[in-house]
Amino acid sequence: MISTTVEKARIISLEGIEKLPVAETNHGLKLVAIGGGTGLSTLLAGLKQLVGASDGGEGIWLETLSAIVTVSDDGGSSGRLRDELQMLPPGDIRNCMVALSEDSTLLSRLFRYRFRGSGELGGHSFGNLFLAALTEVTGDFVEAVRLSSEVLASKGRIYPATINDVRLVAELEDGSEVHGETQISASRLPIRHLRLEPAQCLPLPEALTAIRAADVVTVGPGSLYTSILPNLLVTRVADAIGQTRAIKIFICNLMTQPGETDGYTARQHLETVKKYVPEIAFDYVILNNHPISDEQATLYAADGAFQIGMHDHMFEKAFSAETEVVRTDLLDEGEKVRHNPDKLARVVLACCEQARTTSRPTVTRS
Amino acid sequence: MISTTVEKARIISLEGIEKLPVAETNHGLKLVAIGGGTGLSTLLAGLKQLVGASDGGEGIWLETLSAIVTVSDDGGSSGRLRDELQMLPPGDIRNCMVALSEDSTLLSRLFRYRFRGSGELGGHSFGNLFLAALTEVTGDFVEAVRLSSEVLASKGRIYPATINDVRLVAELEDGSEVHGETQISASRLPIRHLRLEPAQCLPLPEALTAIRAADVVTVGPGSLYTSILPNLLVTRVADAIGQTRAIKIFICNLMTQPGETDGYTARQHLETVKKYVPEIAFDYVILNNHPISDEQATLYAADGAFQIGMHDHMFEKAFSAETEVVRTDLLDEGEKVRHNPDKLARVVLACCEQARTTSRPTVTRS
Numbered sequence: 001m002i003s004t005t006v007e008k009a010r011i012i013s014l015e016g017i018e019k020l021p022v023a024e025t026n027h028g029l030k031l032v033a034i035g036g037g038t039g040l041s042t043l044l045a046g047l048k049q050l051v052g053a054s055d056g057g058e059g060i061w062l063e064t065l066s067a068i069v070t071v072s073d074d075g076g077s078s079g080r081l082r083d084e085l086q087m088l089p090p091g092d093i094r095n096c097m098v099a100l101s102e103d104s105t106l107l108s109r110l111f112r113y114r115f116r117g118s119g120e121l122g123g124h125s126f127g128n129l130f131l132a133a134l135t136e137v138t139g140d141f142v143e144a145v146r147l148s149s150e151v152l153a154s155k156g157r158i159y160p161a162t163i164n165d166v167r168l169v170a171e172l173e174d175g176s177e178v179h180g181e182t183q184i185s186a187s188r189l190p191i192r193h194l195r196l197e198p199a200q201c202l203p204l205p206e207a208l209t210a211i212r213a214a215d216v217v218t219v220g221p222g223s224l225y226t227s228i229l230p231n232l233l234v235t236r237v238a239d240a241i242g243q244t245r246a247i248k249i250f251i252c253n254l255m256t257q258p259g260e261t262d263g264y265t266a267r268q269h270l271e272t273v274k275k276y277v278p279e280i281a282f283d284y285v286i287l288n289n290h291p292i293s294d295e296q297a298t299l300y301a302a303d304g305a306f307q308i309g310m311h312d313h314m315f316e317k318a319f320s321a322e323t324e325v326v327r328t329d330l331l332d333e334g335e336k337v338r339h340n341p342d343k344l345a346r347v348v349l350a351c352c353e354q355a356r357t358t359s360r361p362t363v364t365r366s
Numbered sequence: 367m368i369s370t371t372v373e374k375a376r377i378i379s380l381e382g383i384e385k386l387p388v389a390e391t392n393h394g395l396k397l398v399a400i401g402g403g404t405g406l407s408t409l410l411a412g413l414k415q416l417v418g419a420s421d422g423g424e425g426i427w428l429e430t431l432s433a434i435v436t437v438s439d440d441g442g443s444s445g446r447l448r449d450e451l452q453m454l455p456p457g458d459i460r461n462c463m464v465a466l467s468e469d470s471t472l473l474s475r476l477f478r479y480r481f482r483g484s485g486e487l488g489g490h491s492f493g494n495l496f497l498a499a500l501t502e503v504t505g506d507f508v509e510a511v512r513l514s515s516e517v518l519a520s521k522g523r524i525y526p527a528t529i530n531d532v533r534l535v536a537e538l539e540d541g542s543e544v545h546g547e548t549q550i551s552a553s554r555l556p557i558r559h560l561r562l563e564p565a566q567c568l569p570l571p572e573a574l575t576a577i578r579a580a581d582v583v584t585v586g587p588g589s590l591y592t593s594i595l596p597n598l599l600v601t602r603v604a605d606a607i608g609q610t611r612a613i614k615i616f617i618c619n620l621m622t623q624p625g626e627t628d629g630y631t632a633r634q635h636l637e638t639v640k641k642y643v644p645e646i647a648f649d650y651v652i653l654n655n656h657p658i659s660d661e662q663a664t665l666y667a668a669d670g671a672f673q674i675g676m677h678d679h680m681f682e683k684a685f686s687a688e689t690e691v692v693r694t695d696l697l698d699e700g701e702k703v704r705h706n707p708d709k710l711a712r713v714v715l716a717c718c719e720q721a722r723t724t725s726r727p728t729v730t731r732s
Binding site for chain 2: 080081083084085106107109110113115116117119120121122124126129130132133134136137147151
């Protein structure tokens with residue numbers, strides 16, 4: 001089963017979405033992507049191309065695309081806005097909005113702009129200021145996100161994971177506690193336990209509805225402790241994912257992250273998620289199998305980051321028959337080690353297609 | 367001649383633009399409004415209603431509306447941006463953009479928003495930040511103004527008076543010199559002489575073209591020394607206004623302004639303009655003749671501001687036969703003493719209509 005999937009994923013990534021296995025009927029999927037940071041926005045940039053992309057009968061496409069995005073950031077422009085205006089940190093959401101918008105529009109270009117210098121505006125992302133002003137004008141962060149998405153001609157809906165003023169608290173290996181995403185990322189000690197403060201954070205009803213209606217839920221890629229888990233730890237989110245009959249896909253990171261996942265294998269990434277939210281059983285785990293360049297390896301190693309998934313060949317055996325591991329080339333070109341948005345989107349849809357055309361119990365479409 | 371105009375203006379302000387004297391042919395005018403601050407944006411808010419408002423044959427309307435706006439502000443949000451990003455001060459222009467936009471649009475609401483509090487964003491106008499970011503993204507302030515106007519569905523074109531980094535310098539009655547709009551406004555001594563630094567400031571070619579093509583040029587209302595004259599002192603602007611055959615209208619302020627025009631009569635306002643730019647001969651001077659309330663008079667007097675034009679009944683006699691003084695009720699309702707945008711726009715068009723239907727030498731339309 002594994003090798004079949006690998007083959008399929010490889011073919012898809014080479015030949016493009018129009019070569020996806022042909023299905024008998026036109027088929028639009030509802031997809032919910034969960035995460036934060038660069039990882040989630042990369043995935044969304046790929047997925048947005050598939051929204052409403054039905055060619056009238058062949059293959060599968062996305063009917064709706066929703067993103068549930070972490071709001072526990074407390075550094076940089078987001079952190080400054082959080083402190084000054086007591087608003088939810090907009091940074092991760094703004095990145096997703098840009099990813100889902102038409103790249104060429106004026107507002108999309110503006111949203112990507114960051115003020116230069118070290119003055120009072122220096123370092124502030126204009127998109128963050130836009131969300132901040134709109135939150136003040138409308139009195140509602142969620143409404144501000146919705147309206148901005150509209151203005152940006154977004155291809156999907158974006159929901160903050162919670163509307164509570166949530167902070168991350170990590171207990172480290174030495175028993176000490178660090179508060180806030182910035183400090184957690186800065187600390188180099190392994191994380192023993194992560195929790196949200198307050199422990200009870202309310203999700204948006206619309207986000208839960210989107211999960212329940214989903215045909216596919218993806219988790220990742222993204223910082224495990226500061227982008228992925230903060231979403232899943234919000235009250236009722238993991239329950240909702242666990243209870244939905246949607247196909248559940250975990251997209252593993254490309255590199256370990258210093259201070260968060262030092263030395264973690266792909267299996268440890270997944271086991272960590274399992275430890276916090278055992279109610280979620282993933283149908284697919286997507287893993288890059290293409291080695292990064294020697295130059296990249298050297299450069300990243302200097303920062304203490306190493307490639308994931310290349311040396312744990314026994315990974316697949318550790319999982320139940322319900323979880324299928326898909327290994328394929330997911331690397332983007334360029335100096336930085338990044339997922340390629342299109343490859344990522346295609347392999348996600350390939351998993352959906354496989355689930356639909358086989359007799360997997362998770363397939364919900366009638 | 368004077369009393370006729372007064373009558374006409376009164377009727378117009380009461381019965382609305384659709385009651386303007388009927389002309390034989392459909393007639394669209396090109397109007398250029400010059401000034402800054404609240405005064406200019408009030409006028410523009412009224413004039414925008416008349417852009418493209420032809421009903422197919424009756425009366426006159428505006429074919430194009432252009433504003434030439436002062437960029438010598440150095441205080442508040444504009445001043446901070448000027449210092450931090452070395453850009454032209456966007457405040458006056460932003461106010462005009464808002465005045466020319468559809469009030470109800472999301473972006474127009476955002477443009478009017480000012481961040482609260484005393485933090486690094488506190489006091490910043492979002493519209494200013496928008497223009498700042500767009501100037502950085504496009505590398506061109508004028509282009510940023512044009513693009514923002516487009517996004518705001520502006521009913522007119524807006525030009526900064528100059529693209530030079532211009533500052534105001536005022537020599538006061540005691541011989542001392544003060545630099546910058548903020549200090550000039552703050553100083554309570556009479557201004558003996560005002561100049562721009564650098565003395566040679568370049569206007570936008572598009573602004574000069576707009577003046578040369580204009581059927582009507584309005585000057586004011588607005589702070590005499592910090593909003594009106596800074597435009598007229600820009601190299602070649604006054605020349606261009608003087609040479610055009612457009613109808614030239616001076617709209618007088620409602621109140622004197624402490625530190626700028628203490629004790630000035632309407633005549634002194636006009637004489638001051640004449641002193642700096644003798645090349646401009648106004649065809650009309652528009653003056654409010656409706657008294658402000660006792661409460662307003664008391665409130666404003668406490669700040670040293672007094673109503674203009676109520677006690678200089680000999681004003682008209684001081685001018686040549688070429689300048690007609692139009693006195694009418696121009697007051698808006700509300701606590702603040704402000705021009706009513708609609709009344710102002712109507713009396714401007716009434717002047718144009720009169721100029722067109724009489725044999726005034728300034729009438730340019732064929």
